Amino acid sequence: MIRQPHPTRSRVGILLGTRPEAVKLAPVITAMAATGPLEPVIVSTGQHRDLLAPVLADFGLRPDDDLDLMRPGQQLSDLAGRALQAVGAAIEAHRLDAVVVQGDTTTALAGALAGFYRQVPVVHVEAGLRTGDLRSPYPEEANRRLIGRIADLHCAPTRTAAEALLAEGLDPQTVHDVGNTVVDALHATLARSTGYAGRDADLLASVHADARPLLVVTAHRRESWGAGLAGIAEGVARAVADHPDLQVVLPLHPNPVVQQTIAAVLPASDRVHLVGALDYPDFVRLLRRADVVLTDSGGVQEEACTLGRPTLVARDTTERPEGEVAGGLLLVGTDPVRIRREIGRLLTDPDAQAALTCRTSPFGDGRAAERIVALVADLLGHVPAAPTRAHASA
Template sequence: MNKPITILFGTRPEAIKVAPVILKLREKNIPVRVIHTGQHAELADEILRTFDIKPDLRLEMMKKSQTPIDLLQRLLKSLPEWISAEHTGVLLVQGDTTTALAGALTAHHQQVPLAHLEAGLRSGDRSQPFPEEANRTLISHLADAHFAPTASARKNLLAENISPESIHITGNSVVDALQMIVKRSGHSVSEIRGKYSAEKKKLILLTTHRRENFGEPLRQIFEAVSELASRYRDLKILFPAHPNPNVQDLLHLLDHQPSIELIKPLNYLEFVPLMAASDLILTDSGGIQEEAPALGTPVLVLRKKTERPELIESGAGKLIGTDKQKIIEATEFYLQTMNHTGPAEIFGDGNTAERVVQILKEMNR
């Protein structure tokens, strides 16, 4: 009997993107072992409940005020007990988190074949995003199989002398997850907009949590959004406020505008329909850059650089940075043009998990 394929994750975005792969492996009765490091304990758990996935092992690595290097040290001490050539056929890691890097390093030293989901994303700047850009680059030079979401990601890997035979363009599994949620959602766009009193208003969804935006960039973002709310009375701006203290400490910049509503972070089953119901999304999230075009919602990216150039090239999004005036100008331009392009298969067609599982099965023979 083949040793199980092990899937390692620890954060909410990882959980969303590995969930379709886990479900597909189980559907095909392929032995799989799921390890949750707890890097994002409660946030990832919500996703697991949504997709009815129970980890085989929980490492509870989350510590208050932990730094990436603290977490990396603890993971490298713990993971070799659970990831070894003796009882791991293939290790799958996703993306660019500290959990993924620790898994890749462990697999290398334990001589376990390594597969990388969402391989090849690059911003070209190790500080944008930090530390993820360096994490994913390092993982690429340890992996045996690279599941690139797009042709552009494949091109990035080839430029780093990664073997062409090891690169597979599979699409991004976030689209698989998104389609599952859309099918389960019983709420119409009009119902969602009505819930937030936005029936006759333009609905803007704001999300921001990136480490590199903490401090002055986040202040500029909030001041821009506040100014927009003051200028345009026909706007409804929803902000699921991230619990990070760096975000919470600046919320006072928004609380004097009646058209800005601060809401609790939503679970994925609630958040996906809200993205679909919105007229525009302002975000510094990586995952939302992939999800929004699949739902047909335009997105303005609150970053200086993006590792997802396909969004910009397609016209489904625009990179605007964190300068207050640029945010205002870009949002005003969109509000005046209201250019909806409709859902687009930029990052996947919903069949990524099927492709990934087939390759994992071949690796584990």
């Protein structure tokens, strides 16, 4: 059921709790705030509080409601239960006319369920990503499939994602290829970036200016905890030993499990820099400088491909096949032998490095947010929707 909108403006809850959600929803919030009929209400679950606040600040945003759900050592089921109850209460307290969730986090799933239970329209940004393996990545694949059965509006980031949703039998009128808002965020960040400014600014500036090759690594996925993370770290350590001129920057995820596993295998040194979580502008600038990227993050796959950086994906599956098709992503898993070999190949073979570069920009044109806002306005009975990316480019 779609609620009748307010006489003048509809209040749209933008639910977020993690760094990727903040990055990818910031352009939507900014675009929505600039429109007449829609009023964004930012609701934060605080799922990753320490990582979330700096990103919102980078985009000049702050939550209208902080649910403060983060607890040390919490289980996914605990967070999901508290989030479902708290988001439901926020929907009522703010008299929200719709709820926007992004991606495949526990925050997103709880928000979609809360909206569904209160018969408030649910908008899913970055809908339709699939690996086909319910446990890879875990729990994200299950989360996004469940949201796909609940959402009223599916904003797919690519044609492939839209086609995946249609293949699952969803109403074509609810599925739209709009592009990925990460490209919007990248464009906005690069336009205002003037240099490193975070707590590791001096170190990053020094690494950036150094002519030696740079490997940027991110690793944190839950399904890799234990042997997987250790394998990633070991592969990098072996590559460092093989190449005396190689520099590595690895922003450590704040989770103690991740930090302890990586630091035990890949200790910091004069060429291995284990830094704290970076502010988003600093990370984007560092990523653009990288000669090789090794990541198990979905968002970094999109960002690195868009920036044209050769990227090794430390996973067995990816829900971003567009990056593989475009030529910029190579799955290497968590096997240290293969990671070592592929890093070495990219560092020593210019042709291999050139070949592993996205030849097209499969994730959008930087206008995804405006399309999403137009579709939400149309959903709530305000204005006709803007054309989807596929139609707009025809």
